[in-house]
Each structure stands twice: as C-alpha cells, then as structure tokens.
Amino acid sequence: MKLRQPGQVMPLIAVLLPAIVMGLGLIVDTAVVFQARRQALALADAAADYGAAQFDQAASRGNPSAPPPIDPVRAQSQAQQYVLEHQPGEAVTVTATRQLVVVTVTFQAPTLLWHLPGQSTVAIQATGRSQPFSGVVSGQAP
Numbered sequence: 001m002k003l004r005q006p007g008q009v010m011p012l013i014a015v016l017l018p019a020i021v022m023g024l025g026l027i028v029d030t031a032v033v034f035q036a037r038r039q040a041l042a043l044a045d046a047a048a049d050y051g052a053a054q055f056d057q058a059a060s061r062g063n064p065s066a067p068p069p070i071d072p073v074r075a076q077s078q079a080q081q082y083v084l085e086h087q088p089g090e091a092v093t094v095t096a097t098r099q100l101v102v103v104t105v106t107f108q109a110p111t112l113l114w115h116l117p118g119q120s121t122v123a124i125q126a127t128g129r130s131q132p133f134s135g136v137v138s139g140q141a142p
Contacts, residue, residue: 022113029114036109036124043086044105044128051079051094051101052130070132072096079103103128 054075060068075096083092083105091106105128108121115122 025112026114029111032111033109033114033122033124036107037126040105040107040124040126041128043083044103044126045130046086046128047079047082047092047094047105048101048103048128048130050082051075051096051103052132054078055132056098068132069098070096070101072098075101099131101130 052070052075054071055068056071073096076094079094079096079101080092083090083103087105087107090108093104095102105126107124107126109124110120111122
C-alpha cells in the first residue's frame with residue numbers, strides 16, 4: 001500500500017483555480033457584450049422608425065397615393081433626440097433621405113477580460129434602418 005505524499009493537491013489548485021476564474025470572467029463578459037448588442041440594436045431600430053415617421057406633410061398632400069416622403073432634417077433631429085433621451089451620453093449618427101433613415105448607435109460595454117490593456121470597456125455598434133409607410137394597403141408591410 002502506498003502512502004499519500006503531502007502537497008499533491010496544491011499544484012493542482014494553483015493551476016486550475018486561475019483557469020476557472022478566467023473562464024467565468026469570459027462567460028460574464030460574453031453575456032454583457034451580447035446584452036449590450038441587443039440593447040444597441042433595439043435602440044437603433046426604434047430611433048430609425050421614429051425618424052421615418054417624420055413625414056413631409058406638404059409633399060404627402062401633393063401626392064396622397066404615393067408613400068409619404070420623409071422630412072430629412074426633422075427625421076435626423078428626432079431620431080438623434082430619441083436615442084439621447086433613452087441612452088444619454090451614447091454616440092449616435094443619423095443619416096436621412098426622403099426614403100430612408102439610418103441610425104448607428106455605439107455603446108461602451110464594461111468588461112472584465114474582453115478589453116484592450118488600459119481600457120475597461122468594449123465599443124458595441126449597431127445600425128437600424130427604416131423606410132416610411134403609412135396605413136395598410138395590401139395587408140403586408142413594405
């Protein structure tokens with residue numbers, strides 16, 4: 001029968017414990033980054049929809065059978081204001097034409113391990129696009 005030698009468990013703990021802690025840190029960081037991505041995408045989509053709802057009323061009255069055109073200046077300011085009301089301090093870029101609104105939102109997600117040295121966050125960027133439509137003519141969205 002062999003006798004157990006003292007100190008056999010210590011090297012095993014010294015190797016496994018840091019690996020377990022780093023693995024848990026990566027799992028937490030992954031969850032934080034995915035949640036921030038979902039939040040940024042939802043905010044960009046909602047802001048783009050809000051901007052696309054800013055119709056040019058005069059042009060819409062001139063041709064009521066066509067989809068209403070967007071007022072680009074108003075759409076840009078309203079979409080940007082929407083983002084800043086819901087996430088103050090986040091970076092937002094809005095581009096609007098008569099037919100399309102594009103909103104890009106950039107979040108800073110705090111992470112434990114996923115960031116570059118000297119930084120504590122990772123930039124998460126999402127883009128939302130929206131076109132104007134009003135009413136239901138054919139039962140299907142454009």
